[in-house]
Amino acid sequence: MIRLRKFCITLVLLLVSFFAHSQIIIGEAAPYILVTNVLVGKGITTNNVVYNGYKRSCGFFENGMDSKLQMEAGIILSTGIAVGAKGPNNVGNSSTSEIKTGGSALLDLYATKPTYDAATLQFDFIPQTEDIEFNYIFASEEYIEYVDKNVSDIFGFFISGPGITGEQNVALVPGKTLPVSIDNINHLRNTQYFNYNYLGEKTLQADGYTTILKANLKLEACKTYTIKLAIADVGDPLLDSYVFIEAGSFQHKTRLGRDTFICAENFDIELDAGNPTRKVKWKGTDINGGNIVIKDDTAQKIKATAFGTYEVEIFTDCGSFIAKKKILPGVKEISLGKDTIFCGDSLLKKLEVKNRIFDSYLWSDSSTGDTLIVKKSGLYWLEIERSGCKKRDTIILTLEPLPKINLGKDTIICGQVDLILSAKEIASKYIWNTGDTGIRIRVNKPGLYSVWSINKNCSNRDTITITQRKILTVDLGPPLREICENDTVSLKTGIRDTVNYATIWNTGETTSTIYISKSGTYKVTVRDKLCNFLASDSVLVAVYEGAGDVWVPNAFTPGENDNINVNFKPVSDIQSFNYYRFLVFDRWGQKLFETTDPKASWNGYFENKLCENGVYIWSLNVKSNCSKGDMNFQRGIVHLIR
Numbered sequence: 001m002i003r004l005r006k007f008c009i010t011l012v013l014l015l016v017s018f019f020a021h022s023q024i025i026i027g028e029a030a031p032y033i034l035v036t037n038v039l040v041g042k043g044i045t046t047n048n049v050v051y052n053g054y055k056r057s058c059g060f061f062e063n064g065m066d067s068k069l070q071m072e073a074g075i076i077l078s079t080g081i082a083v084g085a086k087g088p089n090n091v092g093n094s095s096t097s098e099i100k101t102g103g104s105a106l107l108d109l110y111a112t113k114p115t116y117d118a119a120t121l122q123f124d125f126i127p128q129t130e131d132i133e134f135n136y137i138f139a140s141e142e143y144i145e146y147v148d149k150n151v152s153d154i155f156g157f158f159i160s161g162p163g164i165t166g167e168q169n170v171a172l173v174p175g176k177t178l179p180v181s182i183d184n185i186n187h188l189r190n191t192q193y194f195n196y197n198y199l200g201e202k203t204l205q206a207d208g209y210t211t212i213l214k215a216n217l218k219l220e221a222c223k224t225y226t227i228k229l230a231i232a233d234v235g236d237p238l239l240d241s242y243v244f245i246e247a248g249s250f251q252h253k254t255r256l257g258r259d260t261f262i263c264a265e266n267f268d269i270e271l272d273a274g275n276p277t278r279k280v281k282w283k284g285t286d287i288n289g290g291n292i293v294i295k296d297d298t299a300q301k302i303k304a305t306a307f308g309t310y311e312v313e314i315f316t317d318c319g320s321f322i323a324k325k326k327i328l329p330g331v332k333e334i335s336l337g338k339d340t341i342f343c344g345d346s347l348l349k350k351l352e353v354k355n356r357i358f359d360s361y362l363w364s365d366s367s368t369g370d371t372l373i374v375k376k377s378g379l380y381w382l383e384i385e386r387s388g389c390k391k392r393d394t395i396i397l398t399l400e401p402l403p404k405i406n407l408g409k410d411t412i413i414c415g416q417v418d419l420i421l422s423a424k425e426i427a428s429k430y431i432w433n434t435g436d437t438g439i440r441i442r443v444n445k446p447g448l449y450s451v452w453s454i455n456k457n458c459s460n461r462d463t464i465t466i467t468q469r470k471i472l473t474v475d476l477g478p479p480l481r482e483i484c485e486n487d488t489v490s491l492k493t494g495i496r497d498t499v500n501y502a503t504i505w506n507t508g509e510t511t512s513t514i515y516i517s518k519s520g521t522y523k524v525t526v527r528d529k530l531c532n533f534l535a536s537d538s539v540l541v542a543v544y545e546g547a548g549d550v551w552v553p554n555a556f557t558p559g560e561n562d563n564i565n566v567n568f569k570p571v572s573d574i575q576s577f578n579y580y581r582f583l584v585f586d587r588w589g590q591k592l593f594e595t596t597d598p599k600a601s602w603n604g605y606f607e608n609k610l611c612e613n614g615v616y617i618w619s620l621n622v623k624s625n626c627s628k629g630d631m632n633f634q635r636g637i638v639h640l641i642r
Contacts, residue, residue: 024069024204025062026076026083034060034075035123039134041251043314043321045126048226053119054101056081061244068203068357071137071212072259073247079117079153079233080240085139087202094141094205095238104232106167110179111154111234118232126224128316129275131253132217136171138180139197140241143208144187151235152182155243157215161225170215182241185210202355206242216253222318248324252314256325263330263389269304271312271325276300279315284308287328330389331358336382339396343458347399349374351382358384403427403453407464414469414531419443421451421464429454472501472533474526479538481516482575484626485545488517493526493537502527519543542573544626549573552618555639558604558611568638569601570620579623579631584616584638592616604640613642 029038031051038060040046051058059082062073076082080096096117103115142153156179158167171180174193178184185193186208193211197203219225231243255274262269273280280300284292286308294302304310304327313322334353342349351363352371362383363372374380374397381394404425413419422440423430430437431452443449446468452461474493483489492513495501503510506523516522523538549572556568570582577598584593584602592611593602604611615637623631 024064024086026086027060027062028056028082029060031058031121034058035121038073038247039075039245039250040125041248041321041323043128043252043319044132044250046123047125049121049123051119051121053077054081054099054117056083057099057101057117057119058082058121061085064244068201068355069137069209069244071135071244071246074245074249075121075247076245077119077121077155077229077231077243078240079119079231079237079242082242084240085204085206085242085244087204089197089199089201089203089205089207091205092141092145092199092207094240096240099237104230106158106228107154107156107230107232110156110169111232112150112152113235115154115232115234116237118230120228120230122226122228124224124226126318127217127219127221127252128318128321129221129252129314130219132219132250133253134215134250135212135246135258136215137210137212137244138171138185138241139204139206139209139244140182141206141239142182142241143197143206145207146182146239147186147188148183153232153239153241154179154181154234155231155241156228158228158230159217159219159225160227162220162223164225167228170217171213172215174213180210180213204242206240212246221316251323252321254312254314254323256310256312256323259326259328261328261330261386261389263386267305267327269327270301271304271310272301273312273314273323274300275314281313281315282310284310331384331386331391334382334384334391334393336380336393336395339398341398341400341457343400343402343460345401347375347377347397349397351380351395353382353384353393358386360385400455400458402458402460403455405451405453405460405462407449407451407462410465410467412467412469412530413446414528414533415471417444417446417466417468419466421449423451423453423462425453427453427455469528469531469533472526472528472531472535474524474535474537476522476524476537476539479540480575481539481541482625483517483541483543485543486517487543488515489541490515491522491524491539491541493524495526500529502529516541517543544574544624550620550622550632550634552620552634552636553638554636555641556604557641559642567601567603568618568640570598572598572622574624574626577622577624579621581619581621583619585618586611586616587614604642610642611640613640616640 032049035046035049057078059076061076064071084096099117101117104118104120107115140153156169157171158169160167169179173180173184173190187194195209197206197208255272282294282297282302284294286292286306292306292308307327309324309326311322311324313320336351350371350373361368361370364381377397377399379396381392383390383392405423407421420440420442430439432441433450434441446466448465450461450463452459476491481489490513493503496512498512503512503526505514519542521538521540525536527534550570552570556565558566560566580596580598582595583591585591592606617637620634621631
């Protein structure tokens with residue numbers, strides 16, 4: 001099974017107000033802060049906070065309500081990097097490669113295979129009552145492909161202390177003894193606790209997640225317990241998983257419930273402290289920071305009639321603790337975006353309130369879907385409702401035509417380029433890629449030319465390519481090409497395009513390359529069919545056998561002023577040799593001249609003196625490309641006449 005490596009990014013801690021509009025925010029914080037200032041409610045004493053794992057695998061999240069997580073804030077543990085949980089869900093197999101931590105001996109006891117990338121946050125705490133609870137959500141990239149594949153990532157909340165045997169996992173499927181895992185809550189079983197997270201959703205970078213689940217701890221009041229919050233990969237270090245634990249939810253059990261959002265201006269909600277045998281004390285703060293008057297602030301149950309935060313202090317045998325509940329307006333302001341001008345011949349705009357879900361939608365055209373497709377200018381509005389609360393927003397969309405512009409088709413110019421390019425229709429401003437700003441420009445070289453035609457709100461652009469066909473040239477190479485018998489030489493025009501450039505050789509062939517094995521003069525003519533340019537070239541091909549013909553004169557007349565026959569050298573019909581050595585001696589064997597240059601000749605002088613009349617001996621040793629076997633050696637005499 002091939003599974004991609006994990007990827008995550010650094011957390012940045014940001015605090016956002018309740019009325020913020022954005023995706024989930026994830027940040028880093030010290031483990032002690034995460035436990036004492038985020039997770040644990042007032043009245044629970046904590047100490048010995050210890051974190052084991054990669055430092056960026058634990059963190060803090062906020063603004064979860066706007067991301068459909070339905071959990072506003074809390075702490076997060078991950079098998080990758082915590083901030084990797086942030087949406088959108090743009091890939092189906094997100095993995096983090098930089099985690100190099102090992103597994104968890106505790107989770108190894110429950111896993112089917114070895115664990116990797118473990119993150120464990122543990123702390124001691126002293127409860128004041130017998131019941132502690134907290135809320136959490138489990139999410140993973142392993143959904144749904146790896147359900148029942150025996151590689152299900154594992155997590156657990158393990159409690160130990162008085163009255164508990166060993167370390168017991170309290171992260172259980174509601175009403176069952178099964179641990180919460182990919183194999184136990186998914187699209188096949190316990191589906192009421194499972195949410196798909198389709199690709200493109202801005203909720204999380206995870207393919208599935210559970211609903212809000214509750215962990216319940218049955219303890220002995222005023223005694224010390226240890227809890228370990230742990231998560232790890234199973235079988236391999238691939239595909240990230242996450243646990244979100246709600247802020248302030250690690251608290252003594254009451255009957256206040258989670259925060260409530262309502263819309264009615266007049267309401268009467270009963271709040272129950274849920275500890276009938278204990279003394280209680282209520283207080284409240286409205287959304288403007290003022291005090292809320294509570295008629296009987298020591299009653300177990302009170303009536304809440306104003307928006308704000310309600311706190312109840314419950315007194316126990318080992319102190320007191322505070323539980324809170326917020327009652328707030330049901331929905332935040334909604335936004336369809338800013339008024340917008342669209343440029344072009346058509347408009348296509350999807351209107352929506354992104355990343356939020358409401359009970360009902362009513363658009364200006366009376367439709368009731370969560371989106372509206374707009375195809376023309378106008379004023380549009382949306383009214384949403386959730387839990388009896390309504391909010392409305394309006395947007396104006398305007399469609400304006402683009403400036404007309406047409407530089408024409410791409411053009412081929414034969415020879416010199418000299419053109420006038422024009423944007424044609426009047427606009428308020430023009431910007432050419434040449435730097436010009438007029439309605440037209442003059443161009444004198446090939447290239448790509450473009451212009452922006454700009455009106456008040458809209459602009460348009462057109463581009464034209466000018467191609468120049470220059471005067472045609474053909475070069476077959478050196479005018480003489482020497483080859484050996486039974487060999488061939490290729491003659492090339494260098495112009496492969498024989499469709500647009502008509503090619504004709506004096507052999508009758510019409511290809512860009514011909515192959516020659518016989519002596520002769522070969523000529524080619526190429527015609528540019530578009531511009532009717534003509535070009536031609538010719539080459540002499542000489543075919544030789546062996547070293548070719550070499551002739552050595554038998555007399556010469558050096559020192560004469562007529563420049564006729566004044567130098568002595570071999571004459572050959574071959575221009576190049578693999579080896580060449582020519583020597584001249586006098587009758588007594590003294591060397592008078594030597595050269596390896598086939599073009600060099602003896603002028604009849606030796607040591608700057610003209611030699612006497614007489615007979616001189618020469619030798620010639622040559623080998624050409626066509627020579628077979630040994631080098632050609634010749635010897636003879638020459639008469640020097642003066």
